[in-house]
Amino acid sequence: MYAIETLWLPILLSAIAVFVASSVIHMATPWHKNDFSKVPDENAVMSALRSFAIPYGEYMMPKAGSMNEMKSPEYKAKMTSGPNLIMTVMRPGPMSMSKFMIQWFVYVLVVSIAVGCLASATVVHGALSHRVFHVVGFTAFLTYSAAIWPFSIWYQRPWMTTIRSTIDGLIFALITGGIFVQFWPK
Numbered sequence: 001m002y003a004i005e006t007l008w009l010p011i012l013l014s015a016i017a018v019f020v021a022s023s024v025i026h027m028a029t030p031w032h033k034n035d036f037s038k039v040p041d042e043n044a045v046m047s048a049l050r051s052f053a054i055p056y057g058e059y060m061m062p063k064a065g066s067m068n069e070m071k072s073p074e075y076k077a078k079m080t081s082g083p084n085l086i087m088t089v090m091r092p093g094p095m096s097m098s099k100f101m102i103q104w105f106v107y108v109l110v111v112s113i114a115v116g117c118l119a120s121a122t123v124v125h126g127a128l129s130h131r132v133f134h135v136v137g138f139t140a141f142l143t144y145s146a147a148i149w150p151f152s153i154w155y156q157r158p159w160m161t162t163i164r165s166t167i168d169g170l171i172f173a174l175i176t177g178g179i180f181v182q183f184w185p186k
Contacts, residue, residue, distance in 0.1 A: 007116040010183040014140075014176040015109040021175055022104070025168055035161045056091045086155050108172075115139045115176060129181045137177030145169030 025031055039045050062078040064070040119136050145166045151157040 004113075004117055004120050006185050007120055007180075007183075010180045011109070011112040011116045013183065014115075014179040015105065015112040017175045017179060018108045018112070018172045019105050021171060022108075022168065023101075025171070031164060031168075032161075035158075035164070054089050056089045058086070058088055060086050111140065111143045112176065114143065115180070119180065123184075125185045127184065129184070132184045133177040133181050136180040137173045140176040141169055141173035143169075144172045 061084065062075060064075050069075050115136050118139050119132065123132055123135050145168075148162055148165050148169075152159050152162040
C-alpha cells in the first residue's frame, strides 16, 4: 500500500485516453447510431408536447401515485392502452456539447482516481503486470459498465444499446488497465 499521489500520471493519462477513445467511438463511428429511434411524425409529437410546457426532468407515463392505484382498473387500462414511456425532457435551446464534454471528462477523471485509489490499496509496488491489469481493468470495467444494465432490466431500454455501452466500458477498462500497467511504480 502506498500513496495515491504516486499514481497521478496513470490516473491523468487514462482519463485523457478514455475521453479520446469515447469521442472517437461516438463521433467517428456509427457504433451508437441506433441507440435512439426517431418518433413517428416527430414534428406533430413535438408540437403536441410543447403545448404542455413540461419542465425539464425525468417522467414516467402512466405513473401511479401508490401501490393501490397500480391495482386499479383505471391504471391497468392506461397500461394496456399505452403509450407507456419513460422520458427525459431536456432544457430547450441549442445543445452545447462543451458542457457535456467537460462533465464527461470530470467523470472519467473521477473513475480513474477511484480505480487508482483501489489499486493503491490492493496492489503493491513492483507487482506483476497481470495483477495490476486485473485489478485496474476489472474495477474500471465495473465502474463504466455495471450501472447501465438496470436500465434494460427495469426500464426496457433496448438490450443492444446496453450491450454496445458495455463493450464501450470494456474498451475503456482495457485502456485504463494498460496505462496503469505501463506507469505502475516499480
